[in-house]
Amino acid sequence: MxxxxxxxxxxxxxxxxxxxxxxxxxxxxxxxxxxxxxxxxxxxxxxxxxxxxxxxxxxxxxxxxxxxxxxxxxxxxxxxxxxxxxxxxxxxxxxxxxxxxxxxxxxxxxxxxxxxxxxxxxxxxxxxxxxxxxxxxxxxxxxxxxxxxxxxxxxxxxxxxxRGVETSDDVAALTPVRHAHLRRLALQSGGLSGRVVQAVALSELPALEELDLMLGVPNYGGDATIDDLADILGGARLPALRHLGLLNSEFQDDIAAAVAGAPVTERLTSLDLSMGTLGDEGVEALLAGQPLGHLHKVTIRHHFVGRAMTDRLRAALKGSGTELDMSVPEIGHAWADNARYVEVAE
Known part of the structure; x- marks a missing residue:
C-alpha cells in the first residue's frame, strides 16, 4: 500500500x-x-x-x-x-x-x-x-x-x-494477535515504535500475503531496531507472505543486509526498501546475499544509492526479468552529521 x-x-x-x-x-x-x-x-x-x-x-x-x-x-x-x-x-x-x-x-x-x-x-x-x-x-x-x-x-x-504514531505509552497501537484471514497489513508512520513492530513479528498471521511497515525515526517514536524485525525476516509465522515492504528507516542499509540473508526472502515475489536512507552499502549487501532473480519486482524509491551501484543492481537483475524501480534518487545534506534522511518523519 x-x-x-x-x-x-x-x-x-x-x-x-x-x-x-x-x-x-x-x-x-x-x-x-x-x-x-x-x-x-x-x-x-x-x-x-x-x-x-x-x-x-x-x-x-x-x-x-x-x-x-x-x-x-x-x-x-x-x-x-x-x-x-x-x-x-x-x-x-x-x-x-x-x-x-x-x-x-x-x-x-x-x-x-x-x-x-x-x-x-x-x-x-x-x-x-x-x-x-x-x-x-x-x-x-x-x-x-x-x-x-x-x-x-x-x-x-x-x-x-x-497511519500515525503511538501518542500514548499507555495505549499500544497493536498487540500480538492471531488472525486467520488477514491478507494485507500496512502501517504508515513517521515513527513506528519497537513494541508495534514486535507485535507484528509475534502475531500469528497464516494468511498474510502483503506486509508494509514504515519505520520512521526516533525523534517521532520510531525506536524499532533491526532485532525487532528478526521474526518477520525468519518468516515462520508468515507462511503466505509474498510482498514485504520495510520502509522509511534510518537503518535501511542494515535492513538490506538482513533481507539479503533472510529465510523469508526466497518466498517473496515483491520487495520494497523505499523511503529510507539506503545507500551503496545496502545494495552491496543485496548483491552479496542470496539471489533475487525470483522476485517479480524490487522497489527502492527515495534512496541514496550512487549511479554505479544502481547500474550493478540493474545488471544483476536484468537476466531474470525482475522489474527494478530505483526512482527518486536523493542527495544527502553535506552539512549534516547524518547526511541521509527518510521520506516521511514529521
Missing part, C-alpha cells in the same frame, strides 16, 4: 466516497474523485461526499471523517450513528476512517464504536484507519489505532491499514 500525502481515492479496489453529513447543502462528489475541500462549482456550490442511497452500499469504500472546515457538522460519533441508521451496513465491504477531531493525537473513538458494532458489518473485509493528511494533522501528531480491537472484532477481515 503506497503512502501518499493525499486522501485515499480508492481502497480495496473500490472508489472512496465520503458520507455527507445530514442536512448538508453540498452537492455530490463522484466517488473516487480527489478530495479537494476548496472545490467549488461555477454557481458557488460546494461538492462533498455522497448521501445514503445514491450508491449501493457495496459499490464504494465509505469514508467517515470530520471536515476540518465543517463548522456545524455533527461530531464523528454522531456521523457514525447516522451511518448505521441510513446505510445498509450489512452490505458494506470497505471502510475508511479519516480525521475524527481537530486534535487527532487522541485515539479515534470510532475504532471502539466500530468494533462494538461488528455484528452490523458482516461483509466488512477491508479497513483503513487514519486517512489523515498533513493539512489536517501531521503524521507525527496523529494517533495510530489502537488496531487490535478491529482484528479481534472482525475475524474475517482481509485488509487492515493504519
Amino acid at each position: 503506497i503512502f501518499e500525502n493525499e486522501h485515499l481515492t480508492h481502497f480495496a479496489g473500490l472508489p472512496v466516497a465520503d458520507l455527507r453529513p445530514p442536512g448538508s447543502a453540498d452537492i455530490s462528489l463522484e466517488p473516487g474523485s480527489p478530495l479537494d475541500e476548496r472545490r467549488y462549482r461555477p454557481a458557488g456550490e460546494r461538492a462533498y461526499g455522497i448521501a445514503p442511497g445514491e450508491y449501493a452500499p457495496d459499490a464504494v469504500a465509505w469514508r467517515l471523517r470530520k471536515r476540518y472546515w465543517g463548522d456545524g457538522d455533527p461530531d464523528i460519533e454522531e456521523l457514525f450513528a447516522y451511518f448505521l441508521d441510513s446505510v445498509d451496513t450489512t452490505r458494506v465491504t470497505a471502510l475508511v476512517l479519516g480525521l475524527w477531531d481537530d486534535d487527532a493525537s487522541d485515539g479515534n473513538p470510532l475504532i471502539d464504536r466500530l468494533a462494538a458494532a461488528a455484528d452490523r458489518f458482516p461483509a466488512l473485509r477491508h479497513i483503513f484507519a487514519g486517512d489523515v493528511v498533513s493539512e489536517e494533522s501531521e503524521i507525527s501528531w496523529t494517533a495510530l489505532g489502537p488496531l487490535t480491537p478491529l482484528l479481534e472484532a472482525f475475524p474475517l477481515l482481509e485488509t487492515l491499514g493504519g
